[in-house]
Amino acid sequence: MLDLPSADAAAPPPHWHEAPLLNARLLLARREQLIRADLHEPAAASPALLARLTAPASRGEMLVAYDSSDEAWRLRHAGVAADTQLWLAQSVADSRSRLFSSLRDMLAQRLTESVLHELRNPLNALSLHADLIARLLAGDGSAERALPSVEVIKQRVGDLRRRQDAAVALWLGDAALAEAACADLAAVVDDSVRLLRSHLALQDVRLRSVDLHLIGAARLRGGAAQTRLALMALLLMACAGAKQYRSADGSSEVVLQAAIDGRALTLELQAPIDGQALGREVADTDGAGLMAGLGLLLEAADIRLEADPGQALTRLSLAAE
Amino acid sequence: MNIVLLEDDADTREAMAALLSLDAHQVEQAYDSSSFRLVTRNLRSEAVIFDLHLANDSNGLSLAMDYQARRQAAGLTLAKLIALSGSGNPDHVIANAKPPFPVHHRFVKPTDHAQILAALGS
Numbered sequence: 108m109l110d111l112p113s114a115d116a117a118a119p120p121p122h123w124h125e126a127p128l129l130n131a132r133l134l135l136a137r138r139e140q141l142i143r144a145d146l147h148e149p150a151a152a153s154p155a156l157l158a159r160l161t162a163p164a165s166r167g168e169m170l171v172a173y174d175s176s177d178e179a180w181r182l183r184h185a186g187v188a189a190d191t192q193l194w195l196a197q198s199v200a201d202s203r204s205r206l207f208s209s210l211r212d213m214l215a216q217r218l219t220e221s222v223l224h225e226l227r228n229p230l231n232a233l234s235l236h237a238d239l240i241a242r243l244l245a246g247d248g249s250a251e252r253a254l255p256s257v258e259v260i261k262q263r264v265g266d267l268r269r270r271q272d273a274a275v276a277l278w279l280g281d282a283a284l285a286e287a288a289c290a291d292l293a294a295v296v297d298d299s300v301r302l303l304r305s306h307l308a309l310q311d312v313r314l315r316s317v318d319l320h321l322i323g324a325a326r327l328r329g330g331a332a333q334t335r336l337a338l339m340a341l342l343l344m345a346c347a348g349a350k351q352y353r354s355a356d357g358s359s360e361v362v363l364q365a366a367i368d369g370r371a372l373t374l375e376l377q378a379p380i381d382g383q384a385l386g387r388e389v390a391d392t393d394g395a396g397l398m399a400g401l402g403l404l405l406e407a408a409d410i411r412l413e414a415d416p417g418q419a420l421t422r423l424s425l426a427a428e
Numbered sequence: 429m430n431i432v433l434l435e436d437d438a439d440t441r442e443a444m445a446a447l448l449s450l451d452a453h454q455v456e457q458a459y460d461s462s463s464f465r466l467v468t469r470n471l472r473s474e475a476v477i478f479d480l481h482l483a484n485d486s487n488g489l490s491l492a493m494d495y496q497a498r499r500q501a502a503g504l505t506l507a508k509l510i511a512l513s514g515s516g517n518p519d520h521v522i523a524n525a526k527p528p529f530p531v532h533h534r535f536v537k538p539t540d541h542a543q544i545l546a547a548l549g550s
Contacts, residue, residue, distance in 0.1 A: 225514070227513075227514040227536070227537040227538060228437050228440065228514045228537060230537065230538040231437070231440050231512075231514065231537035231538040231539060232437060232439035232440040232443065233538070234538040234539070234540075235439075235440055235443035235444050235447065235538075235539070235541065236439065236443045238443070238447060238541045239443050239446050239447055239450075242447065242450055246450070256443065259439045259443070263439060
C-alpha cells in the first residue's frame with residue numbers, strides 16, 4: 108500500500124522532482140478510489156494519500172510516497188479529466204532502471220554510429236599498408252622496409268578493437284550490475300573516458316584529464332554501471348557543447364579534473380554542456396530534466412551532481428572513503 | 429605523372445603516396461586547405477586525388493575545384509580529379525555540390541590501388 112511519508116522523513120532531493128518518469132504507470136484518483144489505468148483495478152493507498160491525490164492539484168506537481176516495503180515512489184500530477192485527477196507514478200528504482208536502459212541505448216547508438224561512420228578510413232589504411240608490404244617484399248625482398256607498415260596495421264587494428272569493445276560493452280551493459288557495491292571509482296572513470304575518447308577525437312574535440320590520480324582508491328557505494336553511464340552521457344554532452352563553442356584558433360577542449368577538499372572528492376567537467384539532442388530522445392524533456400535524470404542515476408552511488416551552465420562547469424561530489 | 433594527394437588520414441596518405449611512388453609517380457602530399465595550397469602553388473600537378481570528407485573542416489571537393497580554376501586561369505589543361513569517400517556514396521556528395529568542373533573518377537574506401545592506377549592511366 109502506498110502512503111505519504113512520515114512527518115520526520117527527509118525531504119526528497121530536488122532532482123526527484125525534475126527527473127523524467129519514463130513509461131510511468133497512470134493512476135486515476137476519483138471518488139476516494141485510486142485505480143490503475145492499465146489494469147482497471149484498484150490500487151492500494153492510505154486514506155491520507157488518497158485524500159491528497161483526489162484533491163485539486165496543479166499540473167506537474169510532485170509527491171513522494173512509500174510502499175509497504177519502504178520503497179520510494181514519485182507521483183506527478185498529469186492533468187484532470189472530469190472528476191478524475193490523473194497521476195503518473197513510478198518507483199524510484201524503476202525510474203533509475205528505465206533511465207539506465209534508455210540512456211544506454213542512446214549512447215550505444217551514438218558510439219556505434221561514430222564507429223561505423225569512420226570504419227572505412229581505418230579499413231583503407233589497413234588495405235593500403237597491406238598492399239605496400241606486398242609490393243616491398245616482392246620488390247627487393249627487404250622485410251625491414253615493410254616494418255613501419257606492419258606497425259601501422261597493428262596500431263589501427265588495436266584502435267578498431269578498442270572501439271568495438273566500447274560498443275559491445277555498452278550494448279551488453281547490465282543495469283542489474285548497478286548495485287554491485289564498493290566499485291573502484293578510478294576504474295569506472297577510466298572506463299568512461301576510454302569509451303568516449305575516440306568519439307571526442309572524431310569530433311575534433313580534445314579530452315584532457317587532470318589529476319585523476321587523486322581519485323586513488325576511492326570506492327563507490329554502489330551504482331557502478333549507472334555512474335559509468337552517467338559520466339559517459341556527460342562527456343558526450345560536453346563534446347557536443349565544446350564542438351559548438353570552438354575558440355578563436357578553432358580548437359575545443361573538454362577538461363575532466365579531480366580535486367580533493369578534506370574528505371570530499373570532486374570530479375569537475377569543464378565544458379559547455381549541450382543536452383538538447385540527448386534530452387529529447389532519452390528523457391522526453393528538456394536539458395534540466397535530463398540532468399536531473401543523471402542525478403537520479405548518480406544518487407545510486409552516493410554522488411551529488413551540480414551543474415553551473417554559466418560557468419560551463421559540472422561538478423560531481425562524493426565522500427572519499 | 430605529378431600527383432597531389434589530399435588526405436587527412438596520415439596512415440592512408442603515406443601508404444598511398446609510397447605505392448604511387450613505387451609506380452614512378454611524383455607525389456606531393458597535403459592534409460588540409462593550407463598545405464594543399466602550398467603544394468599546388470606552382471600548378472604542376474596533373475592529377476589530384478582527394479578525400480571528400482576531411483576531418484579538419486576543409487572541403488576536398490572545393491579545394492580541387494579551386495585548383496582547376498587556377499589552372500584554367502593560367503591557361504593550363506584541367507587536371508585529372510579522383511575523389512575518395514570514406515563515409516557514403518561520392519556520386520551523391522558531388523551531385524549535391526554541383527561542382528563547376530567534372531570529377532573524373534570516384535571511389536569509396538577502402539580503395540583498390542590497382543583501380544587508382546587505372547584511373548590515373550585512363
